[in-house]
Amino acid sequence: QVQLVESGGGAVTAxxxxxxxxxxxxxxxxxxxxxxxxxxxxxxxxxxNWGSSRLYYSDSVKGRFxxxxxxxxxAVYLQMxxxxxxxxAVYLCAGGPASLGGSLTSTDRYxxxxxxxxxxxxx
Numbered sequence: 001q002v003q004l005v006e007s008g009g010g011a012v013t014a015x016x017x018x019x020x021x022x023x024x025x026x027x028x029x030x031x032x033x034x035x036x037x038x039x040x041x042x043x044x045x046x047x048x049n050w051g052s053s054r055l056y057y058s059d060s061v062k063g064r065f066x067x068x069x070x071x072x073x074x075a076v077y078l079q080m081x082x083x084x085x086x087x088x089a090v091y092l093c094a095g096g097p098a099s100l101g102g103s104l105t106s107t108d109r110y111x112x113x114x115x116x117x118x119x120x121x122x123x
Contacts, residue, residue, distance in 0.1 A: 001112045002026045004093045009117030012083055016121070020078040022093030022114055029098040030109055031069060031076040032056075035089035036116075045091070046078060047104035056105050060086070083121045090116040 003025035012018060020033065032047030046067035047056045055067060066079040076093060094110035102109045 002028055002095050004028075004095055004112055004114035006091065006093045006114045006117040009091060009119045011120040011122065014084055014121055014123050016083050017079070017081045018083065018119060020080065020091055020093075020117060020119075022076045022078075024074040024076075024095050024112075027071070027074060028095035028112070030094075030096040030100070030104055032094045032104060032110065033067065033076070033078045033091055034094055034107065035087075035091045035119075037089040040089075042092070042107065044105045044107075047094075047109075048076060049104065050098070054104065056103075058105075080119070083119075085121045085123045087119060088121050090118050092116045 006022045008020040029050045033045040034042050035045050036042040048067045064082045069076045093114040095112040096110035100109050
C-alpha cells in the first residue's frame, strides 16, 4: 500500500471550478477518485491507468470533470468544472497496483485510500 494525500477541496458556488490533487508516496499503477456524501455510499467519480490510455468517468461527471496524472510526481489530478450542488461530498483518492484485477471503476481495484478532501458547492 501507498500513502495518498489529497488537496484542493473547498467551498464554491455552482458553476465554479476546482482542481483536486493527490500525491502518492510511491509509484501507483491505477489511480482514481471516489466521493462520499453524508448518508450515501461511496461512489466512483473517475479513474486513470498508468499510461493514461484508459480514462473512466461516472455519467454524472462526464463532460465536466477531467482526470489526469503526472507519473514523475506520483500524482493524480481531478479538474472539476461547472460544479453543481450535487457534487458536494468528500472526495477520496484511491490507488492500486497492477496486480489487482477488476474494473478501474470498482473499489475492489484499489488497496490504498487517502483521507479525503471536502468539496462543498452552494447554489
